């Protein structure tokens with residue numbers, strides 16, 4: 247019923263607020279029941295299992311120059327989950343989002359100019375802090391998504407990163423300082439497929455966690471989410487594509 251004047255409008259607004267207050271206990275009860283539904287209650291074809299993969303395991307086109315080992319999907323990384331019937335979620339590529347898009351133009355600038363690579367070493371501390379901040383936001387979004395899956399009764403069977411990556415490594419990562427030192431030391435070079443791997447990436451791989459995986463594990467721990475986190479070995483492997 248439309249309000250005839252300011253007094254009626256106030257009366258209607260008051261009635262609305264009162265109705266909401268009356269419904270609050272019921273809404274709270276419904277809210278507290280979220281997350282108690284097992285997927286089998288849906289009685290459809292879903293397996294109830296989900297895995298989160300690093301972006302480039304499903305799309306090698308986001309790899310740095312010289313870093314793609316397959317034309318598109320890394321079939322070996324995906325096959326076990328396909329066989330199990332798990333749903334596959336592709337996480338955002340942290341380097342695409344922070345290093346200048348798919349072409350990672352900020353990285354290319356360092357590769358093209360040894361002077362920039364030398365300067366880059368001095369800026370490594372602030373750059374690392376900046377990356378941590380940006381990666382934390384991406385990690386938070388993934389952790390929220392995983393929390394939603396588990397609260398909805400799904401089993402998140404794992405997160406899979408990429409061995410040796412400064413961002414997505416789980417047990418091995420890239421020593422950025424060593425990598426920049428290697429880039430700065432080479433004044434005459436052509437960046438070709440394989441050059442970067444051979445002269446910069448492979449000699450700079452160290453045990454440790456990439457910055458994005460580190461942020462993601464912290465976000466998962468904050469939410470008490472116990473999800474296995476593993477890595478796929480792309481470098482030096484005969485991964486089937």
Ligand code: SF4
Pocket residue numbers: 300301302303308309310338339340341342408411413414
């Ligand atoms: S390892 Fe991570 S950061 Fe590197 S290309 Fe793959 S998804 Fe992107």
